[in-house]
Amino acid sequence: MDDDAIWVRPQLGLDGRVEIPRGRLPEHSIDAHAARQLVHDELMLDGRSRLNLATFVTTWMEPEARELMAECQDRNLVDKDEYPQTAELERRCVAMLGDLWGAPGTAVGTSTTGSSEACMLAGIALQRRWRARGATGRPNLVMGANVQVCWEKFCRYWDVEPRLLRVGDGTTHLTAERAVAACDAQTIGVVAILGSTFDGTYEPVAGIAAALDALRDRGGPDVPMHVDAASGGFIAPFLDPDLVWDFRLARVQSINASGHKYGLVYPGIGWGLWRDEAALPRELVFDVDYLGGSMPTYGLSFSRPGAQVAAQYYTFVRLGREGYRAVGQDCRDVARWLAREIGSIGAFSLLSRGEELPVLAFSVAAPDAGWTVYDVSERLRAHGWIVPAYPMPQGLEDLHVLRIVVRNGFSRDMAGLLVRDLQSVVARLTGDEARAPGARIGFHH
Numbered sequence: 001m002d003d004d005a006i007w008v009r010p011q012l013g014l015d016g017r018v019e020i021p022r023g024r025l026p027e028h029s030i031d032a033h034a035a036r037q038l039v040h041d042e043l044m045l046d047g048r049s050r051l052n053l054a055t056f057v058t059t060w061m062e063p064e065a066r067e068l069m070a071e072c073q074d075r076n077l078v079d080k081d082e083y084p085q086t087a088e089l090e091r092r093c094v095a096m097l098g099d100l101w102g103a104p105g106t107a108v109g110t111s112t113t114g115s116s117e118a119c120m121l122a123g124i125a126l127q128r129r130w131r132a133r134g135a136t137g138r139p140n141l142v143m144g145a146n147v148q149v150c151w152e153k154f155c156r157y158w159d160v161e162p163r164l165l166r167v168g169d170g171t172t173h174l175t176a177e178r179a180v181a182a183c184d185a186q187t188i189g190v191v192a193i194l195g196s197t198f199d200g201t202y203e204p205v206a207g208i209a210a211a212l213d214a215l216r217d218r219g220g221p222d223v224p225m226h227v228d229a230a231s232g233g234f235i236a237p238f239l240d241p242d243l244v245w246d247f248r249l250a251r252v253q254s255i256n257a258s259g260h261k262y263g264l265v266y267p268g269i270g271w272g273l274w275r276d277e278a279a280l281p282r283e284l285v286f287d288v289d290y291l292g293g294s295m296p297t298y299g300l301s302f303s304r305p306g307a308q309v310a311a312q313y314y315t316f317v318r319l320g321r322e323g324y325r326a327v328g329q330d331c332r333d334v335a336r337w338l339a340r341e342i343g344s345i346g347a348f349s350l351l352s353r354g355e356e357l358p359v360l361a362f363s364v365a366a367p368d369a370g371w372t373v374y375d376v377s378e379r380l381r382a383h384g385w386i387v388p389a390y391p392m393p394q395g396l397e398d399l400h401v402l403r404i405v406v407r408n409g410f411s412r413d414m415a416g417l418l419v420r421d422l423q424s425v426v427a428r429l430t431g432d433e434a435r436a437p438g439a440r441i442g443f444h445h
């Protein structure tokens, strides 16, 4: 038998088994049921998504949404002539987001596969506009070292110098002073993050915008901003309505958000919006006519599934502002509760407490504890929880943290179970078995 093969029965009721190679397209067909079972069984080895506290990505949707997505599975989003209504739903979603994010008029924008694609598009637009101002030389992009990897990707793919500014000295993200100090005539833009992936904190978008205004007023370069609101774009408008971070700031030219994070849709959908037509260079929009009709497209890919757009629109009309506020508030309440409970274990110090994104990051309080966040992460896995541990970005790289992302569907009950397991992990690591909840059950003298 080939080591790298799987054995299956080709058809129900048939004797004999066939070998399915793992790394080569099999020569013969098998029965649909057998194939489904084979794939299904292998996928049982994947983690249970609801216990995965590492990801920001939606792992639960209502049955109605799932049904709708199944209905739309054959729709190609790019085929706007054949599926004009799907295109119309996408247009409405863009309009709703433009309104939500304070666009002065009608914002322009598009759905994408996720925030990463939207960030690439926004970066390209900044680069083009910088060149259109007559600039030459190697462009750079200013951002905190805490940016998500998609920005480093953008810089590498499009040959832009990434100016990744150190964090630390009392902050875990970009500050206005550091951003302004890093800008020069070659700077295509500053990226501010509304909610840092590392600890969920908001960057001071309005403060950065004001500092860039002052830089221009002093005769310095006039540097536009992009806000990476992958998570916060669907949290701040509902939970922090007084926080001004969006198109209400004239300096903010574009915003991205992940429909599949707190937009509450299954992966992969994201949104990229520009404050007005002028912010999106016309040459980046292609008019495609080979599918019939003439339709503008702006994206890195061509064909894409339409189901996510239908699901996003469903979620918007289903929840409304009220529903998003309720879901977000619930997540924030659970995150805050967890922060208090984890704080009271005594072994950890909290970097963030779910006050901005419903995210908390915490490190081991005692530097000489003899165990690390990596031990905690590994042991929680034995309880079924996925809680990642990693070093903070440059400037705080000696600080190692655990991070919990509270998503829709992670209830107070589940949070209680997590705290129980975390307490028992800590108790074992510190060798203090007596502190583990339930440790005395079954204890005999």
Ligand SMILES: *Cc1c(COP(=O)(O)O)cnc(C)c1O
Residues within 6 Å of the ligand: 056, 113, 114, 115, 116, 117, 119, 148, 150, 193, 195, 196, 197, 228, 229, 230, 231, 258, 269, 270
């Ligand atoms: C998740 C995330 C991204 C990437 O988004 P995808 O939707 O996964 O492509 C970019 N920026 C930030 C701040 C993020 O949290």
